[in-house]
Amino acid sequence: MADLAALEDPRIRAVNERHGDDHGVNLTRLRAVAKNLKTQHELAGLLWETGDTAARLVALLVCRPKAYSAAELDAMLREARVPKVHDWLVGYVVKKSPHVEQLRTAWFADADPVVASAGWDLTSDRVAKSPDGLDLDGLLDLVEVQMQGAPDRLQWAMNTCLAMIGIHHPALRARALAIGERLRVLEDYPTPPGCTSPYAPIWITEMVRRQGAG
Structure with missing residues (x-):
């Protein structure tokens, strides 16, 4: 100390x-x-x-x-x-x-938005690395309904999940982009030069371009 x-x-x-x-x-x-x-x-x-x-x-x-x-x-x-x-x-x-999966599922639906944001963060990690068993369409349904009015930390975590779905799952990319464009969450977030905007449509498009998977 x-x-x-x-x-x-x-x-x-x-x-x-x-x-x-x-x-x-x-x-x-x-x-x-x-x-x-x-x-x-x-x-x-x-x-x-x-x-x-x-x-x-x-x-x-x-x-x-x-x-x-x-x-x-x-x-x-x-x-x-x-x-x-x-x-x-x-x-x-x-x-x-x-205990990560047990905690992810417990936190995901928690009434405390800060705790729920941890559940969404862990879900984003699974979306990118081990999506088997996840209901990706269901996640997009929740994002579409809840993200715009969510508290800051939870909104950020849901936005990350939206981007991960769009980046890593081509079959759902158009829907993820459309949700991002409609909700416009973090569209005006100040982004330093050389960094990628957290605005989902820009984030998804840029990461897909880098992967050469457009």
Whole structure:
């Protein structure tokens, strides 16, 4: 904790707070702290319990993802209200857990939109990598009805799922593009030069072009 406190930078905190992240530690330096610690699952638990965002990010890097029960991961996700902690928990821990599919289906329909967004994130991963058993048309039905009015984090996750369907499933590409064009979600999202817009029609078209699968 002292090492992390020493790395605090008010300028980084100011930038992070604009995105809802309440920490001021450069992530490259934070990763270096975790690298020096190596895997220490018990320490990860202690760091998580501090509630400190920088400490929780380190915890997610030094834990053993497969050591958590489904109930523990569910409790952690419900505590993870800071976007970066939420993203790292889902991306670095839950996706490596043997309970990932159980949690995906449970979270997908959760009444808490932040929890539901994790379910949609995990579903997007399956859409791209292992879609067997998924009802892709049914997912597009939900996106079509719910995405436009969804809270920000859930809307973003649903939009990602829409894009993944359009990019990876040519038979549904025209429908995915049509939904994106009709709903216009994230159409005006500020996109830095050299980056691809998260607006689904642009995102899908650009990624398909890169794949040479047009």
